[in-house]
Amino acid sequence: MISEQFFNHQLLDIVFESANYGTVIVDRNGKIQYMSNQYCEFLEVNREDVIGEYVANLIENTRMHLVVQTGQSEMADLQFLRGSFVIANRIPIIENKEIIGAIGTILFRDLHDWKEMNNNIKELLARNNLYHPEDEPTSGINYTIHDLKGNSNAIIELKERIKRVAEGDISILVRGESGTGKEIIAQSIHQLSSRSQKPFVSVNCGAIPEPLIESELFGYEEGAFTGAKKGGKIGKFQLADGGTLFLDEIGDMPQRMQVKMLRVLQEGEVEPVGSLQSQKVDVRIVAATNRPLERMIENREFREDLFYRINAVQLMVPPLRDRTEDIPILVQHFLEKITSRIGKRVQCVQEDVLALFQRYNWPGNIRELENILNASVHLSSDSLIEMTDLPDYLTKETRGIQKKTLKEIVEETEKKAIERALKNCQYDRNKAAMMLGIGNSTIYEKIKKYQLIE
Numbered sequence: 001m002i003s004e005q006f007f008n009h010q011l012l013d014i015v016f017e018s019a020n021y022g023t024v025i026v027d028r029n030g031k032i033q034y035m036s037n038q039y040c041e042f043l044e045v046n047r048e049d050v051i052g053e054y055v056a057n058l059i060e061n062t063r064m065h066l067v068v069q070t071g072q073s074e075m076a077d078l079q080f081l082r083g084s085f086v087i088a089n090r091i092p093i094i095e096n097k098e099i100i101g102a103i104g105t106i107l108f109r110d111l112h113d114w115k116e117m118n119n120n121i122k123e124l125l126a127r128n129n130l131y132h133p134e135d136e137p138t139s140g141i142n143y144t145i146h147d148l149k150g151n152s153n154a155i156i157e158l159k160e161r162i163k164r165v166a167e168g169d170i171s172i173l174v175r176g177e178s179g180t181g182k183e184i185i186a187q188s189i190h191q192l193s194s195r196s197q198k199p200f201v202s203v204n205c206g207a208i209p210e211p212l213i214e215s216e217l218f219g220y221e222e223g224a225f226t227g228a229k230k231g232g233k234i235g236k237f238q239l240a241d242g243g244t245l246f247l248d249e250i251g252d253m254p255q256r257m258q259v260k261m262l263r264v265l266q267e268g269e270v271e272p273v274g275s276l277q278s279q280k281v282d283v284r285i286v287a288a289t290n291r292p293l294e295r296m297i298e299n300r301e302f303r304e305d306l307f308y309r310i311n312a313v314q315l316m317v318p319p320l321r322d323r324t325e326d327i328p329i330l331v332q333h334f335l336e337k338i339t340s341r342i343g344k345r346v347q348c349v350q351e352d353v354l355a356l357f358q359r360y361n362w363p364g365n366i367r368e369l370e371n372i373l374n375a376s377v378h379l380s381s382d383s384l385i386e387m388t389d390l391p392d393y394l395t396k397e398t399r400g401i402q403k404k405t406l407k408e409i410v411e412e413t414e415k416k417a418i419e420r421a422l423k424n425c426q427y428d429r430n431k432a433a434m435m436l437g438i439g440n441s442t443i444y445e446k447i448k449k450y451q452l453i454e
């Protein structure tokens with residue numbers, strides 16, 4: 001336990017608020033015990049809310065929870081936080097040879113200085129050929145466990161399980177319907193692991209045409225086949241070396257590739273197409289699927305040996321319809337996200353809308369909820385969302401049985417939002433695009449697709 005004097009926040013405030021630092025102190029379990037006002041302001045969080053919070057839930061790309069385990073100081077580390085770099089120091093607090101916590105500081109002066117410093121750092125790195133914006137942000141991740149919203153028991157337990165299994169190198173299979181947050185979970189696992197400073201590389205196994213999948217995953221040598229790029233191409237496995245490889249839609253991986261994948265996972269070596277030499281790689285695998293892999297094994301569509309290799313730990317993400325108690329929090333979260341993006345003040349949904357949300361089946365899960373709110377915010381003329389702002393299918397469907405596919409539902413919502421925006425902007429396409437927060441070329445494409453203007 002950290003001794004009493006550490007909890008004298010007043011004293012700590014006097015020391016830390018005069019410096020151009022954000023300061024955070026955690027106990028040996030990585031739970032926040034102190035956070036300076038400046039740090040709270042920077043993160044836009046309430047000071048009272050952060051005490052006791054697991055640090056990795058609150059601060060993107062932090063390593064404080066790891067420092068209390070390793071006992072190793074980390075000085076002048078570049079941390080990607082809130083869209084830019086800060087300089088972070090993390091020092092373990094040791095009492096009687098025991099790690100009892102850690103103190104972390106991030107350096108900034110005011111927002112302007114800090115932005116300037118951040119640009120200088122990026123420039124310096126770029127000059128030394130070390131910084132590639134395309135590899136940003138944060139080694140390929142844009143979500144942390146903090147982004148997984150919900151207060152249902154299912155989500156609280158899931159988050160606890162994620163924290164427990166993230167640290168090791170064990171393979172994890174994330175299962176759940178489409179739109180339930182499997183990608184957020186994969187990124188959270190990476191961010192909480194000791195690989196967090198290394199790349200997170202994502203591959204959608206269902207989206208790559210079969211003939212290309214091998215070269216995408218393992219890379220190829222120059223001249224490996226007609227059309228091969230000069231100098232060859234580095235594969236996703238090599239890109240993820242030291243980090244995490246996220247194999248999304250693993251159930252869609254062609255059978256021929258499943259054999260090769262198993263070999264790579266067993267041997268820790270990949271052979272680029274056209275190369276005779278194999279390369280050692282150290283990657284942690286997180287896979288995701290919404291397909292019934294066990295049934296696919298019975299039907300010989302998925303290899304049993306690969307299943308056991310990727311399935312050391314399984315995380316099940318329940319569909320939204322089974323955790324409707326999460327809906328109010330999710331609604332609030334998305335409303336804040338959407339309104340801060342488009343600058344419109346829509347603060348809540350009417351009670352009957354919330355009741356309808358609780359009854360609905362949510363085939364597209366949280367992605368569908370986000371899409372509906374997005375369209376409704378655009379349509380609403382008030383500071384709250386009413387039944388008339390909702391897509392027609394939703395009000396009809398909650399009375400009957402879900403008949404439309406998710407694609408049809410999303411298209412219907414999108415068409416309605418564009419129609420309304422065009423009308424509000426006297427059919428000025430560019431203005432309507434701006435209002436909807438989409439590019440000009442996108443709106444032209446959509447107008448054509450939905451035949452909205454003669």
Ligand SMILES: Nc1ncnc2c1ncn2[C@@H]1O[C@H](COP(=O)(O)OP(=O)(O)OP(=O)(O)O)[C@@H](O)[C@H]1O
Nearest residue numbers: 147148149150177178179180181182183184366367
């Ligand atoms: N618990 C959650 N809290 C906040 N946002 C969420 C949550 N779950 C999902 N989302 C949001 O829903 C959308 C879909 O999430 P994500 O892509 O992770 O789902 P998925 O399960 O990987 O879907 P798919 O199987 O179709 O790839 C994203 O915009 C994500 O931010």
